[in-house]
Amino acid sequence: MAGPFQITAREAGGRARAAVIRTAHGDVRTPAFVPLATKATVKTLLPAEVAGLGYDMVLGNTFHLFLDPGHELIDRFGGLHEFMGWRAPIVTDSGGFQVFSMGHGTVADEIKGRQPMGHERQGRILEIAERGVRFRSYLDGSEQFMAPETSMQIQAKLGSDLALVFDECTPFHVDRDYTARSTERTHRWLERCLAWHADHGPEHQLVYGIVQGGTYQDLRVESAQTIAASACEGIAIGGSLGADKPQMYEVVDWTTAALPEDRPRHLLGIGEIDDLIRGVELGIDTFDCAMPTRLGRHGMALVPDPGGRWRVDLTKARYRDSDEPLMDGCPCPACAHGFTRGYLRYLAKARELTAMRLVTLHNLAFVERVMRRLREAIPAGTLAHEARALRDGAAP
Amino acid sequence: MAGPFQITAREAGGRARAAVIRTAHGDVRTPAFVPLATKATVKTLLPAEVAGLGYDMVLGNTFHLFLDPGHELIDRFGGLHEFMGWRAPIVTDSGGFQVFSMGHGTVADEIKGRQPMGHERQGRILEIAERGVRFRSYLDGSEQFMAPETSMQIQAKLGSDLALVFDECTPFHVDRDYTARSTERTHRWLERCLAWHADHGPEHQLVYGIVQGGTYQDLRVESAQTIAASACEGIAIGGSLGADKPQMYEVVDWTTAALPEDRPRHLLGIGEIDDLIRGVELGIDTFDCAMPTRLGRHGMALVPDPGGRWRVDLTKARYRDSDEPLMDGCPCPACAHGFTRGYLRYLAKARELTAMRLVTLHNLAFVERVMRRLREAIPAGTLAHEARALRDGAAP
Numbered sequence: 042m043a044g045p046f047q048i049t050a051r052e053a054g055g056r057a058r059a060a061v062i063r064t065a066h067g068d069v070r071t072p073a074f075v076p077l078a079t080k081a082t083v084k085t086l087l088p089a090e091v092a093g094l095g096y097d098m099v100l101g102n103t104f105h106l107f108l109d110p111g112h113e114l115i116d117r118f119g120g121l122h123e124f125m126g127w128r129a130p131i132v133t134d135s136g137g138f139q140v141f142s143m144g145h146g147t148v149a150d151e152i153k154g155r156q157p158m159g160h161e162r163q164g165r166i167l168e169i170a171e172r173g174v175r176f177r178s179y180l181d182g183s184e185q186f187m188a189p190e191t192s193m194q195i196q197a198k199l200g201s202d203l204a205l206v207f208d209e210c211t212p213f214h215v216d217r218d219y220t221a222r223s224t225e226r227t228h229r230w231l232e233r234c235l236a237w238h239a240d241h242g243p244e245h246q247l248v249y250g251i252v253q254g255g256t257y258q259d260l261r262v263e264s265a266q267t268i269a270a271s272a273c274e275g276i277a278i279g280g281s282l283g284a285d286k287p288q289m290y291e292v293v294d295w296t297t298a299a300l301p302e303d304r305p306r307h308l309l310g311i312g313e314i315d316d317l318i319r320g321v322e323l324g325i326d327t328f329d330c331a332m333p334t335r336l337g338r339h340g341m342a343l344v345p346d347p348g349g350r351w352r353v354d355l356t357k358a359r360y361r362d363s364d365e366p367l368m369d370g371c372p373c374p375a376c377a378h379g380f381t382r383g384y385l386r387y388l389a390k391a392r393e394l395t396a397m398r399l400v401t402l403h404n405l406a407f408v409e410r411v412m413r414r415l416r417e418a419i420p421a422g423t424l425a426h427e428a429r430a431l432r433d434g435a436a437p
Numbered sequence: 438m439a440g441p442f443q444i445t446a447r448e449a450g451g452r453a454r455a456a457v458i459r460t461a462h463g464d465v466r467t468p469a470f471v472p473l474a475t476k477a478t479v480k481t482l483l484p485a486e487v488a489g490l491g492y493d494m495v496l497g498n499t500f501h502l503f504l505d506p507g508h509e510l511i512d513r514f515g516g517l518h519e520f521m522g523w524r525a526p527i528v529t530d531s532g533g534f535q536v537f538s539m540g541h542g543t544v545a546d547e548i549k550g551r552q553p554m555g556h557e558r559q560g561r562i563l564e565i566a567e568r569g570v571r572f573r574s575y576l577d578g579s580e581q582f583m584a585p586e587t588s589m590q591i592q593a594k595l596g597s598d599l600a601l602v603f604d605e606c607t608p609f610h611v612d613r614d615y616t617a618r619s620t621e622r623t624h625r626w627l628e629r630c631l632a633w634h635a636d637h638g639p640e641h642q643l644v645y646g647i648v649q650g651g652t653y654q655d656l657r658v659e660s661a662q663t664i665a666a667s668a669c670e671g672i673a674i675g676g677s678l679g680a681d682k683p684q685m686y687e688v689v690d691w692t693t694a695a696l697p698e699d700r701p702r703h704l705l706g707i708g709e710i711d712d713l714i715r716g717v718e719l720g721i722d723t724f725d726c727a728m729p730t731r732l733g734r735h736g737m738a739l740v741p742d743p744g745g746r747w748r749v750d751l752t753k754a755r756y757r758d759s760d761e762p763l764m765d766g767c768p769c770p771a772c773a774h775g776f777t778r779g780y781l782r783y784l785a786k787a788r789e790l791t792a793m794r795l796v797t798l799h800n801l802a803f804v805e806r807v808m809r810r811l812r813e814a815i816p817a818g819t820l821a822h823e824a825r826a827l828r829d830g831a832a833p
Contacts, residue, residue: 384521387510388477393476
């Protein structure tokens with residue numbers, strides 16, 4: 042019998058694959074980027090617009106939706122699909138990343154030397170124990186508890202198509218011993234999540250395990266094997282992926298090399314353009330990241346940029362008089378309508394919502410075209426060529 | 438020769454009229470509401486969406502655009518139409534209202550007992566003199582000067598289709614003597630604006646004079662006659678219209694009774710649903726107001742509401758579980774897609790931009806349907822019937 046994951050093409054001599062994840066709400070064509078709908082909306086956009094850009098799936102946030110408006114309320118509306126009006130596939134993260142970010146700060150914060158974002162900073166972990174995590178809500182200071190079973194229960198009520206197990210998101214700054222013990226706990230929590238789901242979870246919902254193990258090769262390999270040996274139907278790669286991009290690629294490389302081919306692989310929280318290209322080459326099927334949407338709200342537009350950061354910062358003075366579009370020939374709604382960098386710069390500096398929306402549309406359109414180009418290159422046998430072209434600044 | 442304003446139907450025995458204002462960028466069918474594009478964008482929306490709701494014209498703000506990004510920059514982009522990508526008619530206000538609001542507070546603030554909004558409060562009038570007004574920018578504290586000629590020059594660079602003359606927006610709290618002297622200055626400034634425009638203004642641009650005179654009948658009538666006797670091509674009604682709705686309607690009644698029929702009439706800053714209905718009955722052709730868009734950004738949706746305030750405040754707890762749409766049978770993008778009050782309430786409370794956009798779309802769609810119904814009722818001879826039905830809570 043055909044399972045929910047079907048590989049349709051493989052890169053000759055490589056690890057990349059094109060595939061389809063079949064869910065109760067439709068198919069997800071991979072490799073694919075998954076836009077964030079953290080609080081039951083892709084910020085500034087309507088569901089029809091997100092679908093119109095070519096996206097099959099969005100990611101809802103278990104932690105945020107648990108605190109507000111609550112999974113019980115969403116359940117009364119018929120689940121997250123009905124609540125937010127997105128009737129295509131939804132993946133929900135487990136909340137582990139957000140809960141542990143309150144205590145540890147995020148990996149990205151650490152790498153980039155940032156303080157945690159405003160919201161997370163006001164929340165606080167009270168206790169991390171085998172049974173689960175006690176923490177204070179960043180919304181109202183109330184004490185909350187999340188166990189592996191709680192996370193699965195919330196995701197069951199949300200009714201997502203893909204659910205992630207609750208993990209301890211191991212931080213970057215801890216030592217090998219802590220990482221090993223934390224990874225083992227994640228494995229024990231995996232079994233509790235799967236057991237809860239087998240008894241109570243919605244039948245249509247596929248469960249992803251999460252590989253941890255920090256930046257230690259043996260721990261990553263062992264974690265990959267443990268997750269793969271479980272009954273989970275998909276495998277996510279989480280936690281600290283290293284201090285820089287070469288190390289991140291190395292950690293992903295160790296992990297996908299140790300994974301069986303038969304299940305879909307999701308790389309958590311990664312989505313810069315060069316990372317997407319490398320991830321596909323390393324055999325990742327799906328990615329999620331706040332980057333394209335968050336950059337869009339801060340006036341940063343994605344553009345081809347050989348050897349660079351793939352972005353234009355519209356708030357720079359040099360764009361004041363620019364009558365160029367964000368990107369020549371781009372078919373996105375912002376570029377196709379003829380909005381200039383000068384106009385978008387003015388709107389972005391004035392914090393006008395129309396700018397946030399237009400640059401968000403452009404960025405998500407850009408990422409989807411990158412992914413489509415990679416997705417189509419795999420059956421065509423041209424992945425190496427396409428990856429090189431994109432890295433050299435070809436317009437996606 | 439046919440002028441730019443053609444009345445196509447009149448209410449029998451009343452003052453209402455249906456008409457067309459012909460501009461260089463297309464026709465404006467009246468009576469019409471004009472959405473605000475204060476800072477060169479209808480907040481949260483794209484030009485195609487505003488047009489798609491049925492609007493022929495938007496209003497740009499001379500004061501705000503003068504301070505940022507500056508009319509010279511907009512001129513380098515080919516004018517406001519090209520800059521913002523709205524290629525249909527644009528009216529620009531003169532900046533008088535905003536300049537004087539910094540000193541006086543707005544009429545609405547006074548009536549409602551509010552403090553001026555954050556931005557305006559930080560600006561400050563330094564001197565009001567015959568030659569013009571010196572003030573501090575709310576953006577950077579720089580000293581600025583605006584004379585009647587400055588306002589016309591800015592509007593010439595913006596290239597709007599309809600320009601308003603620079604007036605002293607007489608506040609509500611001043612006495613009859615101040616109002617009389619202020620209105621006389623507005624009349625002298627009118628002549629300076631018209632003289633500047635005759636020599637330097639764009640040929641396609643129609644100039645509206647502004648009737649002042651506060652809440653004094655003789656001053657309003659005299660001002661209406663003075664403006665009507667000038668060379669202006671349209672007539673706006675500005676300044677303090679009174680402390681409550683009955684007084685506002687009375688002031689408008691005095692004014693339109695004193696005006697000739699041959700020029701379009703704009704009622705400045707008024708746009709609540711009952712005011713639009715009454716304004717049309719009193720012979721007003723166009724209206725502008727921040728209300729529908731501003732309410733939308735604060736989670737307040739327009740709905741039929743006999744004898745009430747025509748609005749639903751989504752932030753109220755009673756909508757938490759509501760699976761109703763904003764309005765039954767509403768064809769707007771928010772209602773047609775099936776978004777519930779409960780979902781929109783959640784998004785609005787979370788200050789999600791998608792909510793601001795959806796409720797803005799709903800509100801502007803609602804107002805345009807009200808206006809269309811009134812507009813079509815005039816040639817049909819059913820204005821009294823339609824006005825009564827709308828006041829009684831008929832869905833527009």
